[in-house]
Amino acid sequence: MPTQNPEALDDGPTLHIWGGQPLAGHVQISGAKNSVLAIMAAALLCPDHCRLRNVPNLTDIARMNQVLEALGIGVNYQNGVLDLDTHHLTTSKAPYDLVSKLRASFFIIGSLVARLGTARVPLPGGCAIGARPVDLHVRGLQTLGAQVRIEHGIVHADVPGGKLKGGKIYLDYPSVGATETLIMAATLAEGETTIENAAQEPEVSDLANFCRAMGARIRGAGTNTITISGVPRLHAVDYSIIPDRIEAGTFLVAGAITQSEISLSPVIPDHLSPVIAKLRDMGSDVVQDTVNSLRIIPNRRVATDIETLPYPGFPTDMQAQFMALMTLSEGNSVITETVFENRLRHVAELVRMGADIRLKGHNAIIQGVPFLSGAPVMATDLRASAALVLAGLAAQGETVVKGLHHLDRGYDNLEAKLRGLGAKLERVNPTVME
Ligand code: UD1
Numbered sequence: 001m002p003t004q005n006p007e008a009l010d011d012g013p014t015l016h017i018w019g020g021q022p023l024a025g026h027v028q029i030s031g032a033k034n035s036v037l038a039i040m041a042a043a044l045l046c047p048d049h050c051r052l053r054n055v056p057n058l059t060d061i062a063r064m065n066q067v068l069e070a071l072g073i074g075v076n077y078q079n080g081v082l083d084l085d086t087h088h089l090t091t092s093k094a095p096y097d098l099v100s101k102l103r104a105s106f107f108i109i110g111s112l113v114a115r116l117g118t119a120r121v122p123l124p125g126g127c128a129i130g131a132r133p134v135d136l137h138v139r140g141l142q143t144l145g146a147q148v149r150i151e152h153g154i155v156h157a158d159v160p161g162g163k164l165k166g167g168k169i170y171l172d173y174p175s176v177g178a179t180e181t182l183i184m185a186a187t188l189a190e191g192e193t194t195i196e197n198a199a200q201e202p203e204v205s206d207l208a209n210f211c212r213a214m215g216a217r218i219r220g221a222g223t224n225t226i227t228i229s230g231v232p233r234l235h236a237v238d239y240s241i242i243p244d245r246i247e248a249g250t251f252l253v254a255g256a257i258t259q260s261e262i263s264l265s266p267v268i269p270d271h272l273s274p275v276i277a278k279l280r281d282m283g284s285d286v287v288q289d290t291v292n293s294l295r296i297i298p299n300r301r302v303a304t305d306i307e308t309l310p311y312p313g314f315p316t317d318m319q320a321q322f323m324a325l326m327t328l329s330e331g332n333s334v335i336t337e338t339v340f341e342n343r344l345r346h347v348a349e350l351v352r353m354g355a356d357i358r359l360k361g362h363n364a365i366i367q368g369v370p371f372l373s374g375a376p377v378m379a380t381d382l383r384a385s386a387a388l389v390l391a392g393l394a395a396q397g398e399t400v401v402k403g404l405h406h407l408d409r410g411y412d413n414l415e416a417k418l419r420g421l422g423a424k425l426e427r428v429n430p431t432v433m434e
Contacts, residue, residue, distance in 0.1 A: 013429045015401040015415070017392035019374055023260035023421040029248045029267055030056035030412040031080070031241035035206040037104035038180045039241065040064050042207055043084045044071070044111035045187055046214050048236040052082040055241060056412035059405070060102055067098045067105045071112075093120040096153075100124065106134060107177055109157060110184030113146055117162035121155050132340075136171055136178035143167040144185055144193065166191030166230055174199040174224065174310045180207050186228035187216040195226045201311040202271045206242045213237045245271040246317045247411060248294070250386050252276075253321045254418070255296035256284045257328060257394045262421060265293035274314040278304060278322065282329055303331030303368055308339050320346045320387035326366040327355035328394055333366040346384035349377040353391055353399065371396055379403035382410045389414070393423055 031054035040061075043050040055061060055077065065075045065082075072090030076083040092112050099105045103124040112119035123134065138148050138155065144164040146157045166189050171178055179199040184207075186193035198204070200222055208221030214234035220226045248267045255262035256279055269276070269288050276286045276294075283300035303326060308316040316339035326333035327350055337343050344364055347357045352375045356367040374397035379385030385407040392399030401407075404427070407414060415425055 011430055012402070013404050013427050015389065015404055015407070016426050016428055017374070017389065017399045017401065018424040019372075019392055019395035019397065019399060021258075021393070021422055021424050023254060023258050023262060023393070023418075023423055025421045026263045026265070027251050027417050027421065029243045029251070029264050030054070032203055032206065032244040033058055033060060033410050034104070034176070035203040035241050036061055037064055038107055038203060038207045039210045039239070040068060040082075040084070041104070041107040041111055041180070042184050042211055043086050044068070044073070044089060044108060045115055045184060045211070046086050046234040046237065047089070047115070048086060048234075050084040050086060050214075050236065051238040052084070053080065053238070053240040055080050055082040056244065058408065058410055058412055060104070060409045063098060063102045064105055067094060067102070067108065070095045070098060071108075089115060092116045092118045094122065096122040103132060104177070106137070107181050107184070109137065109141070109155060110181035113141060113157045113159060114164055114185045114188040117159040119155070119157045123150065123153050123155060134178075136173065136175045137181045140169045140171070140178060140182040140195070141185055143169050144182070144189055164189035166193040166228070169193065169195045171195065171197045173197070176201050176204060179204050179226070183208060183211065183218065183221070183226065183228060186230060187211050187218070187234070188232070189228075189230040191230055193228045193230070195228075196224065198224050198226045199310060200224060202242060202245060202268070210237065210239050213239050242271075243267050245275075246315065246383070248272060249275040249315070249318045250321050250390070250411070251417075252279055252286065252294065252296045253318075253325050253390055254393060254421070256282065256298050256301065257325045257390050259298045259301075260421070261295065261297055263289065263293060263295040265290070267292055267294050269294055274312060275318055278306060278314065282325065301325065301329040301368070303329045303333040303366075305334045307336040310339070316340055316343060317383050319343065320383040321390055323347070323357070323364060323366060324350065324387040324391040327357065327369060327372060327391065329368045331368055333368070335364045335366065337362050337364075343381070345380040346387050349380070349384070349388055350391055352377055353395055355391075373397055374399040376400045376402070379406045382406045386411065389418075392425075393418070
């Protein structure tokens with residue numbers, strides 16, 4: 001019997017996009033979602049008060065707030081400033097209902113075990129883009145002296161004597177989440193920890209900088225070897241989050257796909273090097289106007305090949321958006337997704353809009369077409385939703401994107417920002433039956 005895709009039943013709001021409008025102007029880039037999520041988990045290490053600035057308004061952040069509240073943390077979010085009163089961490093048990101909705105909330109296990117010597121965190125569960133196990137997190141915590149067992153879907157971590165001990169960790173794969181969990185755990189451990197084959201993503205460096213601002217001793221973040229010398233206690237902090245390189249990249253692609261000149265700030269241009277290089281390969285020019293702003297000057301749209309890799313390779317979080325651009329680029333492009341095993345589900349939706357894409361295992365072969373046609377489409381994950389919006393902006397006629405809960409997880413005010421550039425789009429809420 002054919003199984004029904006549960007997302008097809010989505011009766012939430014829809015985004016209507018009338019494509020073909022030229023865009024122009026400037027976009028303000030928000031703080032990096034993935035930095036904030038890790039930093040919020042790390043705030044649990046500090047028995048004081050943390051103020052985070054440049055925090056975007058996203059459902060993922062709201063969910064992480066709920067996780068922290070469930071642990072006894074006072075949370076106040078206003079106008080991009082998040083105040084966390086971390087004096088009272090009243091439980092080491094994270095609630096299943098919340099953790100199951102947000103993989104990043106699993107990362108609190110590192111802080112809980114470091115501060116309390118014990119943690120009970122549900123496995124984050126499956127996810128639309130792949131199985132995403134936590135074996136690397138668990139093995140690293142064991143190296144630091146935690147006894148870890150998984151019972152009834154809950155990871156139990158306990159430290160005999162209450163205090164983790166520094167150790168030498170080699171990660172089989174440079175996992176972002178595992179690197180972050182282990183930085184947090186090692187921060188309050190006795191002695192020195194090294195993490196080899198660590199993730200080098202800018203969000204890992206942002207987390208390390210945040211921990212350092214609280215008094216942690218961390219060297220090498222941003223390289224593949226990170227060294228953490230444990231300290232007994234951390235202190236209050238006021239910290240500003242880096243700009244979101246994935247949001248910035250998405251707007252650069254918006255310029256390329258609609259053949260529009262768009263500028264963005266604030267950005268850290270270095271964080272976007274692989275994205276800028278590929279945009280140039282594909283015929284656009286990207287110029288740096290000031291130290292923290294970029295402008296895309298579109299030209300032709302031509303094919304290229306992309307392989308997703310850990311940083312500083314091309315980010316998997318930009319793969320779907322580039323696929324949208326490739327559908328309208330002259331020639332044959334190939335995308336190879338190496339980071340997640342199931343992250344090409346947007347192919348079927350782009351094909352509904354007239355794209356010519358063939359899938360072969362982890363590869364998508366995209367033959368550029370002269371135009372896309374607006375169609376009803378379903379977002380299958382966060383970045384896929386952005387790809388469909390981008391395709392809709394360039395397509396002829398009306399595109400209706402469903403599954404907006406994915407979009408709202410990671411794009412702060414996307415519609416208003418696009419409207420500010422001249423896009424024609426509108427969110428329509430379902431009519432409530434009385
Ligand atoms: C983070 C980002 C996500 C991004 C990804 C890769 C956050 C909140 N999310 O996710 O946006 O797409 O990095 O850049 O920061 N793996 C294991 N065992 C583990 C951990 C991971 O096998 O213990 C595998 C995963 O299944 C995946 C690969 O490693 O295939 C990369 O995952 P990882 O880098 O851990 O991604 P996340 O931290 O989940």
